[in-house]
Amino acid sequence: MLQSPSPMTRSPLPPHVLLFPLPLQGPVNSMLKLAELLCLADLHITFVVTDYINSRLQRHSNFQSRFDHYPNFQIKTVSDGLPEDHPRGDRFIELFDSLRRKTKPLFKEMLSSGCLESDSRRRVSCIVADGILGFTCDVGNELGIPVFYVRTISACCLWVFFCLPKLIEAGEIPFNGDDMDELIKSVPGMERFLRRRDLPSFCRSGNIADQNILLYRTECDEIPRAYGLILNTFEELEGPILSEIRSLCPNIYTIGPLHAHLKAKLAARGSSQPTFSNSLWEEDQTCMAWLDAQPSKSVIYVSFGSLVNITSEQYMEFWHGLVNSGQRFLWVIRPDSILNKDSGSRIPDEVSEGTKERGYIVDWAPQEEVLAHPSVGGFLTHSGWNSTLESVFEGLPMICWPYFLDQQVNSRFVGNVWNLGLDMKDTSDRNLVEKMVRDLMEVRKEEFLQRADQMAKSAKRCLVEGGSSYNSFERLVKDIESMDAPVS
Template sequence: MEEQQSLPPHVLIFPLPLQGPVNSMFKLAQLLCYSGLHITLLLTENIYNRLVLHTDITSRFDHQFHGLQIKTISDGLHDDHPREGSKFMEVFESLRTKTKMLFKDMLTSDLLCDGGRRRRVGCIIADGILGFTCDVAEEIGVPVFCVRTISPCCLWIFFCLPKLIESGEYPFKDDDLDEPIRSIPGTETFLRRRDLPGFCRSGDLEDSNIQLFEIEGQENSRGYGLLLNTFEELDSPILNQMRTICPNLYPIGPLHANLKKKLTIENTSSRSSSSSLWTEDRTCIDWLNNQLPNSVIYVSFGSVATMTNEQLMEFWYGLVNSGQRFLWVIRPDSIPGEDWKTKIPADLAMGTKERGYIVGWAPQEEVLAHPAVGGFWTHCGWNSILESVYEGKPMICWPYFLDQQVNSRFVEKVWELGLDMKDTCDREIVEKMVKDLMVVRKDEFLERANHMSKLAKNCLMEGGSSYSNFERLVKDIKSLSDKV
């Protein structure tokens, strides 16, 4: 027992099996590893297999992070079962019903102890939507921290769903999506129906999404604390609202920049290990190297969003007609069932050859940090927004699902960092917004983005808000682990 106690505390991290949460939790795992903790990162087998296929992640961890081990667990579905987009609720249900017992068995065995070279797990950090992890933690007497990798503004709306229903504002009484929402504290002056998560438009209280997210406030308050990938200076008003339900918050973001800073201090490779579920095409960096500063708009709709061929054409014509240079990520599965490469009109092909570059996937953090990039047309995933904020890049927002509808409204109306294009797919609007961002209002947006970028960088400096919150987190983990 004494020998075990002399070892570092052992923390298990269990992310939601989607690109965004996995990406964030890899960074958190590495940061905690640098703080002298032993980390087990628990991934579903499907996610792990995709990472091995597309990255060198295991070999890089072996060399850089000796205290970090990766373990896998079944999500309960067959290998060929679809897991993204609209099918993710099936993954979630399978995790809840089939993975829970596997998770408990893993924690109560010696499987994670690495032959006695690690303590038993003394602390769990799990995605707050995976409520069964809190059940198991309570059963075996291990402290648990919840973590949410979506935006705090969307999480706050989830917390307020019961109030939204009780007030009678939801379900909507008519089809006017521009009707203001008044019953969510802190957002009364700018939030509209169309800015709520997309599943709210169904108007069905029995919708599985409504039932899942309606209890977010209860679930996330079960842990010792709630970890958030944001910083006080960006989200202070919303964080103060959230503290009425979850008093012990740890805003420790932007996580990607927090890790990058740590890697620099440790004289390690400046690029953290990739956790992308797609193979990155680095030729786009060579192309950017030949462009003028702030001359390129980077376009990427993330790892899940899809579009129709008609939408693709409207976006493409808008980009080409804007006359601006563009780097566009079009994933192999972006247009389901369509072989778009064989149907490119001649004028688009010529315009792209002159001013554009298209890849299947890009090293996004590196792209956004590139001086040639002057704007970002994004789906508004939370990782993408934070990366854009940190690098001082204004945004055009075309949200797809979940927190993205809320995020896009905050980008335009609260943070004033760009333009919200939700519910729109028209080449003339695309052309106008690209011109506004990159030419007409370029100086205005860059000034605001540069200001927010400085705040994001300052929060990670010694004594900064995220720096201090992370130090507090490590201290609390060590203290709680020693009591197990």
């Protein structure tokens, strides 16, 4: 890991931290929360986003007006090198490649040109970047600026990434045979429960030269290059896996759940900050009034996140299953999320009527507000890490229908390690959807709510003074302050 500099003379100005998130909805959302936490710690912050992400934030969120409250915050934009109409989320390997080739020199120029500093803002003290953006560490090394990596995925999935070389060496990927329930033996700490089907989706490609495997198999070498690793998790949730990761990265800061950590810090200051959104999509607030009219813990919230696409057949199976379960539901269906929507996706009259009686559908929802609403009793989710942590914090059991990347690993932990819900991966049959919704919301409701409530209490305890995430964040701030570079 990089060593922090030992300054001879300290600047009278606060340390200046540059944050660079992976330019996708989930990572940007998490890093904006981290940026605000660091603002509250009285550090100077430069938040670097791509032009594309900035335009969506300006259009759909209130983040700019929110950060106007922080004179120590500034946002800077850089090109990702892709045309405006490029489907970045759907073809993110092309995004990574463009960032490495085209954004890296622009990023270096931004840091070395002096454009980020002023009479009231000193030169950048350290970089806090998404760990998948390895070029940020290259630039930091060249310019003598310490780098912290952030990973906005779960620790359990990050550990699987670290173990990809072992999986390949042991011949566990690519798979031999078609038994997807065969246990995986080359991921320490997960030998008893991790199956082939629980590995990240790209492990099913059958090709170790798959671009995703080539990208993520380097994590075990890339992440330890940084001075430290910041994770959006908490010790009480992922402690055993964090112990494994510390064998390679001793300096870890577990500061999650980030969304709740920020709210706790604001509450401690008596802040009257308005409800905020970092969404790249326009939120439909009308669903909150609908939730107000529903009984306590009676609604299952259904959302597959910002990147998931489903077929029209899957869409119909979920619709039938939800209506046939007899439960109330709030369903987020992005306009662009259904493939071949006009092909065989007519809603039968009885299903349409059942939706009117018990369901409410929106293009996008204010998810944190929804999950905190007293009428919501469960979450049918794609198992993205932000969504999983938000559900954990609110004490909501989950039905997991993972789509890609870390979500397969997360769903296995939710269903079989943390016992916070049900894992429904690899199927969308209407009868199984109906059964699992009934199990979560009715048959096993008290069992799941009790377990979820226990974990929620742990999540809340870690954020109070003396708690694991509280202490970890305080240590992070002190370490950043110790990197206060000498006055030029």
